[in-house]
Amino acid sequence: MGGQISVRGVTHVYTNRYTRETVLALEDISFEVEQGEFVCIIGPSGCGKSTLLYLIAGLMRPSMGEILVDGRPVTGPGPDRGMVFQEFAILPWRTVWRNISHGLEIQGVPKEKRDEIVRHYIRLIGLEGFENKYPYELSGGMKQRVALARTLACNPKVVLMDEPFAALDVQTRITLRTELLKISLQLSNTILFVTHSVDEAALLGDRVIVLTRRPGRVKEIVRNPIPRAARDEHTMENPAFIEYRNHLFYSVRSEVQVAEHEALVRG
Ligand SMILES: Nc1ncnc2c1ncn2[C@@H]1O[C@H](COP(=O)(O)OP(=O)(O)OP(=O)(O)O)[C@@H](O)[C@H]1O
Ligand SMILES: [Mg+2]
Structure with missing residues (x-):
């Protein structure tokens, strides 16, 4: 059904329209997502996760680089992306x-x-x-x-989700994430899912893209050791999964710590 995404060398700079001040949000982001894949994006707050999703949705144009869906450049919003x-x-x-x-x-x-x-x-x-x-x-x-x-x-060939469960209480959030995992097994859509929650990303993603602190760059892309069809709430107890989840946790955590240290040094 399609839904293959290519992000190639994407850099995004926001410019304040009045002060002309600039913020480098994303820097040289490249990755590929296969059709039907479920990929999660995690990274420190403000690292550009939402920006990346908006660019793929076509709501904004990247300052540099290109985004292709099924080989066609994204130039605006379209029914192939929801x-x-x-x-x-x-x-x-x-x-x-x-x-x-x-x-x-x-x-x-x-x-x-x-x-x-x-x-x-x-x-x-x-x-x-x-x-x-x-x-x-x-x-x-x-x-x-x-x-x-x-x-x-x-x-839509591609479903883009930006923190869809963030406003929910913890129990409801866990219920919905497990439901989404089950539902996704019946879908052929490609899903790109942004979350703050390492547990959520680890459970849902076939792969997880870890972004660095701002400007967001791809720190690493890690593949889930457990196939999607074998994942459920009990996967949390699987030793291979725990190792994978902890790896992701410290990958993001170290970015946050460096950012905090830099802020401290700057005063
Ligand atoms: N419209 C805008 N104008 C200027 N700067 C912006 C704008 N939108 C976002 N930014 C800046 O770009 C950076 C990335 O923002 P973005 O919202 O993509 O981060 P995020 O990773 O989604 O953060 P969070 O996890 O808190 O949702 C931030 O430093 C933010 O302040
Ligand atoms: Mg965001």
């Missing part, structure tokens, strides 16, 4: 059903086909019985399930 944000990106005046069908309506999918797709995703995210509820009647976890279904319903 995004799920940290804040609930659902429409408060539409029911669960009509939120999930929204993108399909925009695409002009006929009602019968639309209903079939919406029904499928309602089942996938376990919200049967809530079809006619409005967002204010849902818990945070349910709202984020709807946001996910809304994006998946349009079947």
Whole structure:
């Protein structure tokens, strides 16, 4: 179905439009993501993770380098890439059903086909019985399930997720991450998932890209020792997984510590 991503030598500089001050957010980022792969991105706060996702989404253009999806340069947003944000990106005046069908309506999918797709995703995210509820009647976890279904319903080749579970309490977050892992086994979409949580990245990602402190560069790309289909909540107890998770933890931790030290020296 496609969804192969190539990021080649991407550097991004933000320029303040009034003061002309610049911030180098990303520097010379290169990596490849295979179609259907689930890749997580972790790194210290402010290292450019969201920036990288926005660039791939086509919401901004990189200062240098290029991004290709299935060999075609990204020049703007497109239906081949769908995004799920940290804040609930659902429409408060539409029911669960009509939120999930929204993108399909925009695409002009006929009602019968639309209903079939919406029904499928309602089942996938376990919200049967809530079809006619409005967002204010849902818990945070349910709202984020709807946001996910809304994006998946349009079947983008690439799903870009920026801290989608960050606003949830710890237990709900663990539930949703396990659900997403299960759901992903039924999907062929490529998933790029940004998170602060090392545990989340370690569990979800087939590979994890670790970024350095700002300006974000690729520090390392590590492959999960446990295949996706064999991962579940109990994977946390697997010694090979623990070693992998700890490796990721210290990889990010050392970046944060260097950044803190540098800030201290600068005063
Ligand atoms: N619109 C903007 N204008 C200027 N600087 C920006 C802008 N957006 C982000 N930045 C800066 O670029 C850097 C990277 O920001 P970004 O939001 O991509 O980081 P992040 O890794 O997603 O951080 P977090 O983990 O806290 O979400 C930061 O130093 C930030 O201050
Ligand atoms: Mg961010």
